[in-house]
Amino acid sequence: MLPNYFDRWDAKGLSGHSKTIFDALDSLVNELARKYFRQHGTDITNSLRDIWSETFASWFTEAKWSKSGFLPAAEEYLETGMTSIASHTLVLPASCFLSPSMPDYKLNPAQYESITRLLMVIPRLLNDIQSYKKEQKEGKTNFVLLHSKENPEADIEDSIAYAREILDRKKKELLEHALTDGFNDFSKPCRHLHLSCVKVFHMFFDSSNRYDSNTEMLQDIQKAFYIPVEVGAPKPLLPHSGSRQRYPTVVASYHFDQRYKNRIIRLAENSVVSHPISGNPYMKMPMAPKLKFCFM
Template sequence: SGKFLLPQAASTVLRLNGAAESNTAVFFNQNFEGTKERIKKMFNKVDLSVSSYDTAWVAMVPSPNSTKDPFFPECVNWLLANQFHDGSWGPKFHPLLIKDALLSTLACILALKRWSVGEEQINKGLHFIESNLASATDEEQQSPVGFNIIFPAMIESAMNFVGEFPQISPFDYLKVDDALKFPFYASLGRLSSRRAIKSYNTESTRILKSSYSCLNIGNEDFLKLAVEDFNICQSIHHKELYHLARWVVENRLDKLKFSRQKQACCYFSAAANLFPPELSDARMSWAKNGVLTTVVDDFTDVGGSEEELVNLIQLIEKWDVNASVDCCSEHVEIIFSAFKNTINEIGVKAFVRQGRSVTSDIIETWLDLLKSGLKEAEWLRNKSVPTMEEYMTNGYISIGIGQIVLPALYFVGHELSEEVVGSSELHELYRLMSTCGRLLNDIQGFKRDSAEGKLNALSLTMIRGNGVVTEEEAINEINSIIKSKRGELLRLVLQETGSIVPRACKDLVWNMSKVLHFFYTKDDGFSANEMMQSVNAVTEEPIILSELQYGNVDVVDQVWRENNLRLLVYEF
């Protein structure tokens, strides 16, 4: 155990006694409601700022009487008169809005070049773009909607349209073209919210295609509301993570030395998208089943024998057994007991939500996983080489994603009939999501699996190529399959006609797909060093409003003292 300093205002995990805990809740609620009321009064009148980006595009419209003249000369004049000293157009300088300034500046250059005016402004604008192009690939920068598509296309247009465009090299263009490391299908809601909050204090500036500001609406109340909401949710997440750690110990899963202890990552994968307080049961179901999936994966890979796996399957099939007698090893007894306790707990909570027992359905999903693991163990033992179809038919189950997602569906606010649960629509959602996960995992785990003598989708693709297909070519082929399956999944999620699966359930499936793409962007998920930074950003590190406003540690400390926000020592 260790000691952590936590601000009282940022976490409700702290075990405060009676009146103190009550007073903290009242403090949060009063501040939160007061902020909401102030915001409501702001919308009597909304006055928006001028957008350089939009003005530039309007300025490019030719007159219907002469294509050599602008239809809106006043817009061209505005561009000439409103360039900043650094050569940019767009928002007032902010270190996290440089992407918007790049986009706006390039649009203004194109507009001025269209009418052959403003040579001095064009040159200054080109210099600004050259000096700040590296920001186009900066993950910390706030991106206008569609930036990774629009900006490279505008650069290409500028290269053709603006003859003297020597400042941007082909190498830089390729950098811009590959700007987003985490596209929409790999973005996690809570991390996106945190980044947005941290860059929010920009004189009421908002970003869509370009930035704009509400001139008569201050953003301090919006920022305060967002920070309060984030920290209240985070305090709940922190508490749930603490209970998850206790659950691991109570079920003796920490005694399984062969198993990775990854409960923080498992919880993060739930809380990163399922963050509202009312989804607590869904998060805990997701996280606990995620931990159990990790245990099963490690058990089948390194920790258990084939005999133990068969014994575990038999125990779950029988269910009502004497674990101390019928388990062939201590490892099997620990895992089976954890399964039984957790599935029964989730089943009881789901019964309240669904009005029917779903325990048997949950048990069946786990049996499917264990049997798929047994199949892979048999392939390895017999040195069998399955066809790609055989491998994927088994592999989308053995990846262990369905065991996390399917039970959580019972807790997102809809009663799910047996018809919905057993529908081909839900199964196809599950299959597509899990297929993407399996293929992403196999690309990143190729070297590890090869070292252990295991086949996966990548090695099977190379084998099928009879030694002609290289590793790089096989990766490209599998990435094409992932892209195709991801597109099919998104279409099914958005489909309304003929759909019987509630949208909230389909969104949950899509959220898991995003988690998978996020986890496997660089490494094999759990092995990525950046992962714990992301976990802490969601569960451990509150956003300090005064830090955003003043940006100075000394000032922050002073404000905290003035508001009597005590730092308490929390025994973890």
């Protein structure tokens, strides 16, 4: 089985497509590890392998569930599903090459920060809320479907609402961890990369299952790569007429203390003085009104 080869990271005995997949990932991991070693002097090869091994193990677990018809508990499914969505598999290695870099020990699956676990669970919930119909037809497990089965008195909309409630709570936690200092050892660029990845999944699954659609993302792709940004022509500044303006009387009540309670300060009406600018008699602008204060 392919996950076993990734677990021990040894391609001996593999052939065909499995060998191609293993060799491609092995090449990717080695390339990233060499680059990181040149920059930081630390070997992260085994850490990168562990992330991919963990991801393949989760894919294999879900494949076994689907093939055998086994239905795990919703919480057990979510623990596996948040790994199989593989968002952390992309973000954590990329975070190693930001500046400042992510600490290399954060690549250890046993030491994932809360923000990383939030990055993992939010895309899974987004996906499952929008794709439960498709996965039900394909005989796959899904958090919404499992919750509905565990709660027969509730209908599918209740299960969707339950998943959305968890999702909303997790998104608030992610924003707090991403935008506030002191929650973890990640630098601001690392935290923002976590947030950006979640935004991508939000684009895919917020209102529908756009990820599996052949057409719904076309307009977004066009805007991102092909359609030029439209910048409107700047509006010309209108020249000042130079006309004299009158400012109305402004009355305001101010409570200084008990002695002057309800006293009124009156801003006396005054004319605007037209004043030439830089010796140009045609360019005039209003001057601020003179203030006269009187206590009534």
